Amino acid sequence: MRKHLIKSKKLEVVEQMGAAISHEIRNPLTAAIGFVQLLQEDRVQPSKRKEYLSLVKGELESAEKVIQDYLTFSKPSFGAVEVLNIRRELAHVLTIVQPLANKNSVRITSDFAGVGFVEGDRQKFRQCFLNVLKNGIEAMPSGGELVVETLFTPAHVGITIKDTGIGMTKDQLDRLGEPYYSTKEGKGTGLGMMVVYSIVRAMKGTIQVESSEGEGTAFHFMFPSTRNIRKENLS
Ligand code: ADP
Ligand code: MG
Numbered sequence: 001m002r003k004h005l006i007k008s009k010k011l012e013v014v015e016q017m018g019a020a021i022s023h024e025i026r027n028p029l030t031a032a033i034g035f036v037q038l039l040q041e042d043r044v045q046p047s048k049r050k051e052y053l054s055l056v057k058g059e060l061e062s063a064e065k066v067i068q069d070y071l072t073f074s075k076p077s078f079g080a081v082e083v084l085n086i087r088r089e090l091a092h093v094l095t096i097v098q099p100l101a102n103k104n105s106v107r108i109t110s111d112f113a114g115v116g117f118v119e120g121d122r123q124k125f126r127q128c129f130l131n132v133l134k135n136g137i138e139a140m141p142s143g144g145e146l147v148v149e150t151l152f153t154p155a156h157v158g159i160t161i162k163d164t165g166i167g168m169t170k171d172q173l174d175r176l177g178e179p180y181y182s183t184k185e186g187k188g189t190g191l192g193m194m195v196v197y198s199i200v201r202a203m204k205g206t207i208q209v210e211s212s213e214g215e216g217t218a219f220h221f222m223f224p225s226t227r228n229i230r231k232e233n234l235s
Contacts, residue, residue, distance in 0.1 A: 024066045028059040069131060069192040082122055083226055086150055086157055087112040093129045097137060105143035116152035118223045120203045128199040131192035132161050132219055139165025139217065157225045162218040168211040176209065
């Protein structure tokens with residue numbers, strides 16, 4: 001099964017997401033404050049105290065997940081366009097996901113033949129691949145292989161991320177990238193792939209997804225490559 005970028009309807013929604021994200025963070029925080037207020041009351045029974053504390057923890061975890069999918073690399077310079085060394089940026093994100101891979105007994109292999117550059121916002125680029133790699137690892141709760149490959153041609157940079165995880169049904173594949181679409185019952189935000197599609201579009205790239213249930217998923221990214229790079233950017 002294959003899926004091609006880009007459904008314009010989804011993307012209109014993406015444009016309005018900034019406000020929604022702040023809402024998504026505020027809701028659990030408001031709920032957490034409510035439970036803390038209950039805890040501050042004088043005669044709280046010990047059993048209730050425990051219950052409220054675990055509710056506070058759950059709400060804070062929800063807020064943290066939204067931030068992770070959306071704002072992990074946010075800094076004041078957000079939006080700046082730079083020349084990005086693909087290999088270096090991917091290596092950076094792989095270091096970040098390594099602990100999660102270890103936890104799920106996932107082996108990561110990467111094949112970065114050659115050097116390639118794209119133009120884009122460094123933080124967004126990292127966020128995009130963090131979300132894809134995390135999904136790949138989360139699709140393999142009892143172990144598997146995550147393969148990251150790059151292909152550099154004079155005009156294009158290709159990046160493939162493949163997992164041997166649970167895969168997706170046709171319906172799941174169709175809904176990929178829809179805001180709040182998640183199959184991770186309470187554990188997912190359903191924002192990760194929406195963010196991926198939006199970043200790839202901003203970078204004038206394309207995404208192709210192949211998936212089969214029980215076998216795994218491959219994401220193929222293609223970006224226009226940047227040439228004539230000055231020496232200092234090559235490190
Ligand atoms: P979340 O990870 O919070 O559920 P995402 O937007 O990152 O939200 O992903 C949306 C859904 O797409 C996931 O819940 C899952 O069903 C599906 N998905 C994404 N990547 C993969 C993958 N590598 N393997 C299987 N399913 C995937
Ligand atoms: Mg995700």
